[in-house]
Amino acid sequence: MAKIKEKVQKDDKEVLLIAQDIKFxxxxxxxxxxxxxxxxKAxxxxxxxxxxxxxxxxxxxMIIWKGLYYLTI
Structure with missing residues (x-):
């Protein structure tokens, strides 16, 4: 049960990071x-x-670099 809980928490963190990336x-x-x-600034x-x-x-x-590079084009 603890392994499942850890995996769910890890998945939630990844989803949050992706959502933040999209917002930025x-x-x-x-x-x-x-x-x-x-x-x-944010x-x-x-x-x-x-x-x-x-x-x-x-x-x-690499993800940050690509995002900033393609943003400036």
Whole structure:
């Protein structure tokens, strides 16, 4: 029973991270400069907090890099 509970909690964390990624992507891609600026500040804060809680993997950095690269095109 404990293994199932741990797996559910891990899945919930992954879903939350994906939801946050989508929120940032939408805000950073917005046409309104004010919304983009706010999203950039929020992203900076989120990255700092995430670094304290969970270290980044190489895969995480590649996802962030690709997202920011394609955002600027």
């Amino acid at each position: 992507a939408k805000s950073l891609a917005c046409n309104n400069k004010r919304i983009r600026d706010r999203a950039l 992203l900076k804060k989120w990255l700092q907090l995430r670094l304290l809680r969970m270290p980044f993997t190489e895969k995480d950095f």
